[in-house]
Amino acid sequence: MSEPQTMNMKMTPMIEVDNFTLGYTNAEGRLVSVLRNVSLQVAPGEALGLVGESGCGKSTLALAMMAFLRSGSQVQNGAIRFHGQDLFALKPQSLQSLRGGRIGLIPQNAGQSLTPTLKIDAQLYEALKLHSGLPSSQWRQHAIELLQQVRLPAPEAMLERYPHQLSGGQQQRVAVAMALAGEPELLILDEPTTGLDVTTQAHILELLRTLRQELGMAMVFVSHDLGAVARISDRIAVMYAGEVIELGSSRDVLLEPAHPYTRALLNAIPRLDAEGLPPSLPGYPPKVGSITQGCAFASRCSHAQPICSEQNAPMMALAGHQVRCHLSGHLEQTEAASNVVSLPVQSTDEPLLLLEQVQISYHRPGLIDAWLQRPAPVATVDGVDLQLNRGETLALVGESGSGKSTIMRAISGILPARSGQIRLKQDDLNQPVEQRSKALTRRVQMIFQNPDASLNPRHTVFEILQQPLRLYFGLNHDACRDKAAELLSLVRLAPHYLDRMPGQLSGGEKQRVAIARCFAGEPDLILCDEVTSALDVSVQAAVLKLLKELQQQRGVTYLFIAHDLAVVKAIADQVAVLYQGRLCQVGPVSEVFTGHHHPYTRTLMNAVLEPDPDHQPVIAGDDSPEQHPPARGCAYQRRCPLAEPRCKEQLPPWQAHQGNRIRCHLELDALATLIDRPQLIKAVNA
Known part of the structure; x- marks a missing residue:
């Protein structure tokens, strides 16, 4: 595919932000500027990336390009013009037809933007009714064409499904289709790939690049992922404290930052x-308005x-x-x-967590199943053997639906395993959490992906932290207050944060409070479920360092789930690669990422994005999520470009090299020889 066109500076800009300053009224009743003297342009067919830390004004600026302001905001200076027309001078009816029509929006979380109680057809019909001008008799055919345009398989069947029946990547494609319903000239994308696994992210970005080339749309791409921005943007605007501080081509900004x-x-x-x-x-x-x-x-x-x-x-x-x-x-x-910050490894050879032949299934047979003697469906997770030593970090990696979170749910007691053993030293973890003793529950704690969903918005930080302190140790109010202050100090937050509400904290501060709450129980094992995926790169780096330092100080053990393989490389000691609930590779992080690779591990690594416009990821073909793991042979057989007839009939053996175990029929030396051959790269791209 040829590269998307770059901006011709002589072209009339499609959208122009001219010395734009936007303010809002704070709690003290003072008008403070959240965007300050922003000036930039986007030409027809151009893609502009907006990057910076959380709170720098990226999303505020992007939404202002649709003349959307939150309550209490007002334009203090300047203008935003779409084809020369001041957006903030338009009447509400004109704005309503413009939004979703000539200017489309793709939100961050498609799962939250799609209505869960409506089928996909009804949601596409609504977009067509509002923005296409087509008669209702043509809606279904056009909806099918939209789903074909975003490369969704079996579009007729897809229309009859509910959002929860689609994978994350499919939900995001539906969101793209809805945005395309009005045939937009400008598409605004607000963190459209956050939370997606590496291969799904690569597919979505490739889809957007293709659509931009085919339809000639301009794009404004908001993201904290500089690799994704490098892949899709012609120019980049770096924002800090509501200002544009650097603006130029992707190559200049990323390869020669000034x-x-x-x-x-x-x-x-x-x-x-x-x-x-x-x-x-x-x-x-800095706090908004403080500079x-x-x-x-x-x-x-x-x-x-x-x-x-x-x-x-x-x-x-x-x-x-x-x-x-x-x-x-x-x-x-x-x-x-x-x-680079290097912290010594403090792990021991003392086994803490042991999984032996673990099989997990979401299927719960009922009376009718028993009466009809229906066979149980293939297990979601099967044959998992893992050992995690005290003070060590084991990362579970794989695409969405690979079974990572399912394994974590089984360890936490939310979804007990169907068979096999899960033990924390000598204690049996294969039992529902409500049947575990208080002491055992305390020893296994969890940090969730989204602190907004895990912190009670009506409680102060102190009230959040005192709950585990009272539950596990029976401390009184004063003792809880002292211990809570100590916990905040542990995560580099001052004691005055105890009286704040979650809504008064930044994303990184919320995650630090969540970490402090987790450590309040003095656990042996901490389950980390995508704890940095929603954070910008600077906060992510600080949280990773904090987790590593706390591990050294407290000797805790982490089971770490992440889609970002570079994050895994930075923090993990051991890596387990999962595909459709089956282990493909397990070993030390250095061996897994630099030694011999399972073909699926190589697929994941090839899809990793770099903050370099010249980097070309190798994207593997999609695998339909409704395909269950094959009953026989290798789980990866359908997608593997190296598959042989025996891969479909025989379960591959485990092969070991320097602690790196790979489950594949091909010999290790053959894998090392074949894995980087040009014909493999071509086959993976097919």
Whole structure:
């Protein structure tokens, strides 16, 4: 596929943000600026990436391009024009027809944006009714064409399904189809790939690139994933504290960053070719409205000079792009690898968690099943053998639906295994959580992916932390207060946070509170379910370092689920690769990622994105989620480009090399020889 066209600077911009300042009224009744003097343009057919930490104004700016403002907001200065027309001067009826029509939106979480009680056809019909102008007699045929356009298989059958019957990638494709219903000229994408596994993310991004080429749409792509931004964007705007601080082509911004903040973001990204944890940015972004003079990044910048705190730099042209920095052009390039944080491993050879021939199924046979003697469906997870030593981190990796969270649910007691053994030292974990003793429950704790969903919004941080302290240790109010302050100190938060509500915290602060609550029970084993996937790169780096330091101090053991293989490489000691509930490869992180690979492990690694516009991921073919694991042979046989006849009939044997175990019929030496051959890459792409 040819590369999407880049912006012709002589073209009339489709959308123009002109010296735009947006404010909102805070709790004290003062109007503070959340966007400050933002100026940028997007040409027809161009893709612009908006990047920066949480709270920097990316989503606020993107939604303002649809003239959407949250309650209490008002335009203080400037304008946003769509084809020369001021969006904020339009009447409500004109705006309503524009949104979802000529300007489309794809939200972050398709699972939450789709109505769970309506079938896909009804949701597409609604979009067509509002924005297409087609008669109802043509809706079904056009809905089928939209699903075909986003490469969904069996579109007629897909229309009859509910959102929960689709995979995450399929839900996101439906959201894309709904956005295309109005044939938009501009598509705004707000974190469209967050939470997706590496292969699904690669497919969605490739779909968007293809649609952009076929339909000639302009795109504004909001993301904290610089690899995804590099894959889809022609130009990138880096935002900090409501300002654009660097603007230029993807190549200039990502390969030759000129602003210290942009360099710090790139340094904070974990990479498959680097060892250790990436460095995090010191401090936090400033509170909205707190910066009245000088550079907003000065307090966190290691290169800051007195002038940086006294005067805010104007946007200046440098090396083909624009930079807002007094020191631009005078900073030496810094290598990310030189700043890698290395923490010694504190694991022992003492087994803590043991899984033996674990089989897990969501199917619960009823009386009718027994009466009709229906055979039980193939188990969701089968034949899993894992050992996790004290003080060690074991990562479970694989695509969505591979069984990672299912295994974690079984360990936590939410979904007991159908057969096999799950033991925490000598204690049996293969029992429902409500039947476990308080002491055993305390020893196994969990940190969830989304702290917003796991922290009670009506409780203060102190009330959240005192619950496990009272439950497990029976502490009184004063003792709880002291211990809660100690826990906050453990996660680098000051005691005054005890009286705050979750809504008053940033995303990273919420996750730190969730970690503190988890450690309140003094557990032996902590289950980490995608704990950094929703965080921006700088906060992610800080949370990863915090988890590693706490592991060293407390000797806890982590079972870590993540889609980002570079994050796994940075934090894990051991890696287990799962495909459709079957283990493909288990071994030390260094061997799994740099030694011999199972074909599926290579598929996952090939799909990893890098913050480099020249990087070309190798994308494997889709596997329909309704396909159950085959009853015989290798679980990966349907997608493996190296599959042989015996792969369909015989279960592959385990082969070991330096602690790295691979389940495959091909000999290890043959795998090492074949895995990188051009014909394999071609076959995987087919």
